[in-house]
Amino acid sequence: MKSEQQYIDIFTDCRGMIDQHSGGALNTLRDEAFASFARLGFxxxxxxRYKYxxxxxxxxxxxxxNFKRLEFPVNPYEAFRCDVPNLSTSLYFVVNDSFYDKALPAVTLPEGVIVCSLKEAATKHADKVTDYYGKAANVSGDALTALNTMFAQDGLFVYVPRKVVVERPIQVVNISRSDVDLMVNRRVLVVMEEGAQARLLFCDHTVDEHRFLTTQVVEVFAKENAHLELYELEETHVKNTRFSNVYIHQERDSVVSHYGITLHNGTTRNLTDVVMKGENATTNLYGLVIADKQQKVDNNTLIDHAxxxxMSNQLYKYVLDEKSQGAFAGRILVRQGAQHTVSNERNANLCATKEARMFTQPMLEIYADDVKCSHGATVGQMDEQALFYMRQRGISLDEARMLLKFAFAGEVVEAIGLEALRDRLRHLIEKRFRGELGRCSGCAVCG
Amino acid sequence: MLEIRDLYASINGKEILKGINLTVNPGEIHALMGQNGAGKSTLSNVLVGNPAYEVTSGTVMFNGKNLLEMSPEDRAHEGLFLSFQHPVEIPGVSMVNFMRAAINAKRKYHQQEPMSAADFLKMMREKRKVVELDSKLANRSVNEGFSGGEKKRNEIFQMAMLEPTLSILDETDSGLDVDALRIVAEGFNKLRTPETSALVITHYQRLLDYLKPDVVHVLMNGRIVKTGGPELAMEIENKGFDWIKEEID
Structure with missing residues (x-):
């Protein structure tokens, strides 16, 4: 219990300060979370689920x-230059875990739609937050979710009322900015009421050279016939560690597509848990990982067909170069009575060097007898024949390798619904493979 | 143009080429015939620098430059082209991106500016006609889902795009029906100039009927054992290789 102890001590010592600078539902769950963290340990x-x-x-x-929530001076527009051209979004910033209210988009959202600080929502929209906060996240069974729930003071709240369609994508740029090595515990709550539709794009960036350790818990509630596309794009530096736990609850006829793209990072561990509580729901999980140096990316999914x-689809592709390490574990659970489930899971990986490592574990657990499910994984190397074929045509080895990697990643990119984001990603991925994206334009260290 | 002297080469430690001597002058077409395992494909692979093959001794000069010291891509830039016996499928890499990368790499090597997108597409359109390659194929991934004949036509299309001075056709006729063979051969002939040469590897006379080689070589057990005019190919077509074997013994 060595590394746990410092967090137990901090929590015990700072509890008053944590509560004081947060509010409402966020404070009421802390005791339960603390008890569970103390019991579970790291x-x-x-x-x-954490073996990789x-x-x-x-x-x-x-x-x-930063329990006192001191503000680090930051100009998000200056810090964030990797915008998505031709993609007209409602752009918001979250600096560390604080919703940045000094740069709100000029556009107005449809009536009743809320995009704001979670801390603020916990008092201003207390009923809405209380109904959902902590209801999807596994506070009692997952130590990192428990830890996040202990410490989280703010983050983002997104609410789309019944039958409201948000045409313009909502883009949230999470900026890690600090003058010291910093731990950030960010919390996100997304509620899509019946028939609501929205597209959310989260981009994570580190803008200075300090080490960051971010825990993030995202809870998504998709009510009957709600449609949500949730994009998460990580473009951080090698000294960043990310633990992100995403919990999705789906009611009948809802469609949720989650895209997790790791373009550049340090150590990343993403958990995506989906519970399909209502019939005829659809879940699509897509993942794309590009890693080199000694970067580590671990994606862990659970789809609970209840x-x-x-129907669920999963496609995760990894391009691992140099000494990077990837892991994928995806468990599909088809419960008794979840008849006529259709579930596909595929994980394909390209290890471009002998030093790159991939661990993959697709899992299928079926307790119903009338279902259609598939799962599989592949790990391959660069196609030497294709490389030579290209070189014979005059394409340099580096360029040929780039083309092969780009082609491999393309399948996930093509699945992206937002056309402008798709174009932008193609550009970013190409830059990434050419080594021109060692850092995003805001990041100071990478190499 | 091409001068091969005492070339020895092996793959996985097994010696395949055992002293090849061959000179190709500008404008000449040389046919290379021989039974399976004689070393024909090894020779073509060695010439274009396939890293799977090891040259153990000998020299190859190409337009006065030491070919064996060059990377495969530089050999291509210098004007060497191989029409592969088995063209490789590259899923996810479009023909357009593939050819643009190849053309611009060559231009860069010769210190020329990259080609504009409009000029490039115009060139693609024109060169496609040489082998009657469907525009749909040109928009697909490299060789993916192409029939055998389409793959070979695609090879000659690439040759048209890259304008090599020495082309090696490695069994370009294998697997082609009569019409496809004619299209490929006529396409090749359209691309000929007094300066361009070719080394044509084949088992059959029918491709040579179209290409009309100046010189015919017979490769046996890693060596060129007989050289003659076009009539030699005809003789092999009629009599096979056994009589040559007997001649040597």
């Missing part, structure tokens, strides 16, 4: 915590 390699990421080591270093006629 997961070791023996915990199935060394959690205790990630939490060992001494990070600062109702009839639900």
């Amino acid at each position: 997961p070791t390699g023996k915990v199935e 990421t060394d959690v205790p080591a990630a939490f060992e270093p001494d990070y600062g915590l 109702a009839e006629y639900s």
Whole structure:
């Protein structure tokens, strides 16, 4: 219990300050979360869902915590230059875990739609937040979710009322900015009421050279016939550690597509848990990982088919170069009675060097007898014949390798619904493969 | 143009080429015939620098430059082209991007500016006609889902785009029906100039009927054992290789 102890101590010592600078539902769950964290401790390699990421080591270093919510000077428009051209979005910023209210988009959202600070929502829209906060996240069973719930003071709240369609994508840029090594605990709550439709794009950036340790818990509630596309794009530096737990609850006829794209990072562990509670719901999970140097990316998914006629698709592709390490574990659970489930899971990986490592574990667990499910994984190397074919045509080895990697990643990019984002990603991925995206334009260290 | 002297080469430690001597002058077409395993494909692979093959001794000069010291891509830039016996499928890489990368790499090597997108597409359109390559194929991934004949036509299309001075056709006729063979051969002939040469590897006379080689070589057990005019190919077509074997023994 070595690395746990410092967090237990901090929580005990700072509880008053944490509460004081937060509010409402966020404060009421802390005791339960603390008890569960104290009981669970950090997961070791023996915990199935965490066996590919060394959690205790990630939490060992001494990070600062900003419970008093002191503001770090930042100009998000200056810090964030990797915008998506031709994509007209309602653009918001979250600096560390604070919703940045000094740069709100000029456009007005449809009536009743809320995009604001979660802390603010916990008092201003207390009923809405209380109904959902902590209801999807596994506070009692996942130590990192428990830890996040203990410490989270703010973040983002998105609410789309019944039958409202938000045409313009909502883009939220999460900026990590600090003058010391910093731990950030960010919380996001997304509620899509019946028939609501929206597209959310989260972009994570680090804008200075300090180490960051970010825990993030995202809870998504998609009510009957709600449609949500949720894009998460990580473009951070090599000294960034990210633990992101996304929990999605889907009611009948809802469609949720989640795209997790790791363009550049340090150590990343993403968990995506989906519960399909209502019949005829659809879930699409797409993942694209591009890693080199000693970057680590671990994606862990669970799709719980708990109702009839639900459908899920998963496609995760990794391009691992140099000494990077990837992991994918995806478990599909088809419960008894979840008849007519259709579920597909595929994980394909390209290890461009002998040093790159990939661990993959597709899992299928079926308790119903009338279902159609598939799961599979491949790990391959660069096609030497294709490389030589291209070189014979005059294409340099580097360029040929780039073309092959780009082609491999393309399948996920083509699945992206937002056309402008698709174009932008093609451009970013190409730059990334050419080594021109060692840092995003705002980041200071990478190499 | 091409001067091969005492070339020895091996793959996985097994010696395949055992002293090849061959000179190709500008404008000449040389046919290389021989049974399976004689070393024909090894020779073409060695010439274009396939890293799977190891040259153990000998020299190859190409337009006065030491070919064996060059990377495969530089050999291509210098004007060497191989029409592959088995063209490789590259899923996800479009023909357009593939050809643009190749053309611009060559232009860069010769210190020329990259070609504009409009000029490039115009060139693609024109060169496609040489082998009657469907525009749909040109928009697909490289060789992916192409029939055998389409793949070979695509090879000659690429040759038309890259305008090599020495082309090696490695069994370009294998797997082609009569019409496809005619299209490929006529396409090749349209691209000929007094300065361009070719080394044509084949088992059959029918391709040579179209290409009309100046010189015919017979490769046996890693060596060129017989050289003659076009009539030699005809003789092999009629009599096979055994009589040559007997002649040597």
